[in-house]
Amino acid sequence: MRIDFLGLEAFVAIAERGSFNRAAAHLNLSQTALSHRMKKLEDDLGVRLLTRTTRQVTLTPAGLELLPRAQAVMADLTSSFVALRERGREQLERIAIGCLPTIAVAYLPVVLDAFRKAHPRVGVRVYDNSATEIAEHVQAGRAEFGLTIVAANRWDLEIRPLMKEPFVLVCPDRHPLARKVTVNWQALEGEPLVRIAPQTGNRVLIDDALGSRRENLDWRYEVQHVATAVGMARAGIGLTIVPRLALGVVDTAGIVALPLRNPGVTRTLGIVSKRGIPPSPPAATLLDLIVSALRSAGAASDS
Structure with a gap:
């Protein structure tokens, strides 16, 4: 009944x-x-x-x-x-997103301050992890979306490219190369270089762009974080190559960042989300704020 x-x-x-x-x-x-x-x-x-x-x-x-x-x-x-x-x-009062650590440190504080004014009762959990980990968080539903390096398409993820970001050479301002406007990769042969661990995703992009020419370079040191690599470059231990926006999270005193040529290396930053699942209203607001901040940062860097 x-x-x-x-x-x-x-x-x-x-x-x-x-x-x-x-x-x-x-x-x-x-x-x-x-x-x-x-x-x-x-x-x-x-x-x-x-x-x-x-x-x-x-x-x-x-x-x-x-x-x-x-x-x-x-x-x-x-x-x-x-x-x-x-x-x-x-x-609903807590959302989760993924974000590359360098982007999270440099741009999320301002974005989250604006988000707090729009949604004062909504908390945010940030998975500030590598590109691979961010994709896993989004696939598993732990994060509503991720701001990350756009890599190979995954069938269950929607990918929205936002901007291309170049890699730059970081060297001490007293180094002979610091007076250059741009630097060819060939000029780095014989220079001790500091590279960042492969799990960040950046190293693969550089290796793929250089091809066999990477074997001519002296990758003498390896570290886990951009700030460590830049600190070693400032101290004159070795030069390093990092994404341009990553310089927003480090002290740039005593260093110079120079565009690289032949080849120029870029990474594409974008938003990944679970295919067919729209973000919640608070997450959609946060996403719009992130996209606006990132595009403004990219435009400022190009000017």
């Missing part, structure tokens, strides 16, 4: 308020609709629950028997709905 919860709701509202008129107003129904619900409930049960006169509504013996049980059922349902709604609100 199917339970007529709408009928029970109508019955409890009438019984507690002693009036069809007051019950209809409470449930935001017309009196006709309320009467239909009660008739259907009584027809399903095969008994009368209410006696209605021009002046009052009274409960029949069957109605008196049913009322406390119906009240308990409706109270339990209400409690369950409230708990589920609160849980849903808690989930």
Whole structure:
């Protein structure tokens, strides 16, 4: 037997308020609709629950028997709905995104400040990981989207390219190459170089662009982070090659960043998201702010 919860709701509202008129107003129904619900409930049960006169509504013996049980059922349902709604609100009040560490450090603080003004009660979890890890977070549903290096297409990810970012040579301002306007890769032969670990994704891009010419370079040091590589370049230990926007997260005193030629190496930054799943409204706001900030940063770097 199917339970007529709408009928029970109508019955409890009438019984507690002693009036069809007051019950209809409470449930935001017309009196006709309320009467239909009660008739259907009584027809399903095969008994009368209410006696209605021009002046009052009274409960029949069957109605008196049913009322406390119906009240308990409706109270339990209400409690369950409230708990589920609160849980849903808690989930909506925290979103998660992925972002490359260099971009996260340089640009997310300003973006999150603007986001906080638009959504003051929404928290943000940032997976500031490598490009590979960001793709995994998005695929697994842990992050709604990721700002990362656009790599090979994945069938279950939507990819939205935003901008191409060049790699630059970082050297001490006292180095002979610091006086150049641009630097050819051939000029780096014989120079000790600091490279960044391959899991960042940047190293693969450089190796692919150079091809066999990478074997002519002296990759003497390897580090895990851009800030470490730049610090070593500042100290004169070795030169390093980093994405241009990454310089926004380091102290640039005492160093020079120079464009590289023959070949020029770039990486494409973009947004990855789960195919067919739109972002939640707060995540969509955050995404727009990130895209705007990143494009402004790219335009400023080009000027």
